[in-house]
Amino acid sequence: MEAAGSRAALVVAAVVALLVLVPEASRADRFVVGDAARWTWGYNYTDWVIKKGPFFLNDSLVFMYDPPNATVHAHSVYMMRNLADYQSCNLKAAKLVAGVMQGTGSGFEFVLKKRKPHYFVCGERNGIHCTMGQMKFIVKPKHSSCRDY
Numbered sequence: 001m002e003a004a005g006s007r008a009a010l011v012v013a014a015v016v017a018l019l020v021l022v023p024e025a026s027r028a029d030r031f032v033v034g035d036a037a038r039w040t041w042g043y044n045y046t047d048w049v050i051k052k053g054p055f056f057l058n059d060s061l062v063f064m065y066d067p068p069n070a071t072v073h074a075h076s077v078y079m080m081r082n083l084a085d086y087q088s089c090n091l092k093a094a095k096l097v098a099g100v101m102q103g104t105g106s107g108f109e110f111v112l113k114k115r116k117p118h119y120f121v122c123g124e125r126n127g128i129h130c131t132m133g134q135m136k137f138i139v140k141p142k143h144s145s146c147r148d149y
């Protein structure tokens with residue numbers, strides 16, 4: 001009886017330890033950029049970031065967009081080098097993150113590995129999707145120890 005009792009206590013202790021330790025080690029969220037709107041012209045992604053944030057290291061952003069055809073416009077994902085290029089939608093030094101075909105199916109997943117501002121934009125039409133189409137947003141992931149659930 002006493003042995004069974006202490007075994008039960010051990011099991012409880014183990015479960016409690018798992019509940020405490022596992023979220024610390026592996027918690028990461030996955031966000032579909034724009035939710036149901038996905039990655040498209042005219043949606044306010046700055047507003048989306050305010051509503052969805054904060055974002056943490058190892059969280060991932062999933063960009064979903066259809067490949068271009070006669071009726072669907074092309075989209076893509078670029079990362080700007082700095083705030084000035086982001087603000088002016090100047091793509092000259094931008095780095096391609098996902099091409100026009102890469103948003104299809106389950107989308108393109110970008111894992112936030114660095115604790116720096118990430119300046120995401122759509123690079124299509126020579127920056128017009130960024131300037132006129134609002135296809136731009138900044139995410140600066142926080143350290144996950146700041147996460148409060």
Ligand SMILES: *[C@@H]1O[C@H](CO)[C@@H](O)[C@H](O)[C@H]1NC(C)=O
Pocket residue numbers: 044046047050134
């Ligand atoms: C997009 O949302 C941001 C944050 O809510 C807001 O400041 C901005 O004015 C909005 N842009 C447009 C074009 O509505």
Ligand SMILES: *[C@@H]1O[C@H](CO)[C@@H](O)[C@H](O)[C@H]1NC(C)=O
Pocket residue numbers: 025057058143144
């Ligand atoms: C992010 O994930 C990597 C493994 O993919 C892990 O080594 C690292 O500790 C994680 N970082 C945070 C802040 O959770």
Ligand SMILES: *[C@@H]1O[C@H](CO)[C@@H](O)[C@H](O)[C@H]1NC(C)=O
Pocket residue numbers: 066067068069070071072
């Ligand atoms: C273009 O692509 C969209 C989305 O993938 C699809 O629904 C539509 O039927 C396609 N149109 C043509 C003309 O191929």
Ligand SMILES: [Cu+2]
Pocket residue numbers: 040041074075076122123124129133135
């Ligand atoms: Cu676009």
